[in-house]
Amino acid sequence: MLLVGVLFLAYKIGRLAADGHVGEALTNAQNVWDLERFLRLPSELAVQQAVISQKWLIKAANCYYAYVHFPATAAALIWLYLRRPAHYLPTRRLLAWLTAASLVVHLLFPLAPPRMLSAVGMVDTGRLFGPAVYGSPSSDALTNQYAAMPSLHVGWALALAIALILATRGRYRWLWLAHPTITLLVVVVTGNHYWLDAVVATALLGLVAALLGHRAPAALAIPEPRVGEG
Template sequence: MLRTDVPGTEAVPRTRLRWWTELPIILLVYGAYSAGRLLARGDVTSAVDHGLAILRVEKFFYLNAEHPLNRLFTREPWIGIPADFWYASLHYMVTPAVLIWLFRSRTVRYRAARTWLMASTFVGLIGFTLLPTCPPRLLSASHGFVDTMAQYSDYGWWGGEASAPRGLGGMTNQYAAMPSLHVGWALWCGVILWRYGGTRFTKVLGVAYPLITTIVVMGTANHYFLDALAGAVVMGIGLLVTRPVLRVADMVRARLGVRTPAPVTAGRTPVTAGPHAAGSSIVSAGCQTSTGEQFPRQRKVRATPGAEQGAEPGASPTDAGDGAPAPAR
């Protein structure tokens, strides 16, 4: 089927997104991201130096909210334990759930939102590579931080190495703290829920989820405040490059002869091209109407005298050629 977004423009082949093509793409990108995190393991000494530099900057500007939050989470298990579960699980559950919901109920918004998330993730990977950073929990005890994940590890599946399951700590990069994609992905989920949720409850979730996640990553001593801020900046950069990335992807698809999903243009309804050329003035053009078919109460077009093939000069114009006068305008 041919579709065109603007009447009068050339129709372009379109196709719908399918889950069996989307899932491999997402898994491939996530696999590349995870492998990139492991390959981006920098020198531990440099990572510690970067972490201490961030902490000094925060103290200078009175931004080190991690200290009071970490003391609270350490002192109050009824706060610290749920926070550890939040950090260890929701990052990997809520984001895919929002992606699936968007794919099923807001399909026309899905492609741009998915591209935004993926582009931001790769920008974050660049940050991990260029700036390996020691999180607060891995600094020496003299800096006043407690690893709450290790403190409450008896309550969960994680051990003393971030949120990785026991025995699998070597498969994660603990120095990939800058930027915080826990915060970045949570912000993406929040924006999507706020814009497309449609209910007050989803809007509340859209605000609460990234806000609580930001508090959690600092209180558990997994990230600095500037890590969280950098996560938001990364999402902003990803949003800016989303449209160019989509254009490049469409160009590649066109060169490969692959049909691309139809874009959505605000205020314009895609029209299915009919047997007539796009931009035709015929009523049925682009609407798949049969010859002679007429919409209810549709007025017929008055023909120009002599324009009909075989019309005799001086003959009175009619609509059907049966001698009946044309209806008055």
């Protein structure tokens, strides 16, 4: 709880710092958009337009973005704590340092999400179809809407998937990768993140994991099942 409180305080500081850099965040957004087109990455606009006519699908994406991220993270951590305690501490540490590193990037590189790039045709699917996670950027005092890069939705989802793959047995354990895959598609379709946000989150996750790796050797071993477990 203390760790969560410290991270939340840091996030609030980042939110206050972003207030004076709205113009910079919008300029960075256009630059990221142009860079992605230069790199010939798939257009977020094309992906959004391919789905937006299916209202049930876009609402499902909005709900996944709004309601799955934190509950899935909490459920995975609780399960690791209760059933795979050797994996819990390294995973918690990885998420904490990934979040802290991401907050630094948010401060150094404020970035408006693609849903704010109305000039290129992107829309805010949460506001149009519901449920909406964010209010108006000018009056939203709780969240930092100019912190698109890196995507913590993707970073956390990938970190948890890897932790659960390492902590479980059986050929179907690789299906945990469905969570970060779906999360990536959802954050793009809803206009909340760019492809590069996910790329940077993945790279940052790898860097943090490498720096912490020497401190958590126990997490690399798949534990034997306990008595009574399948």
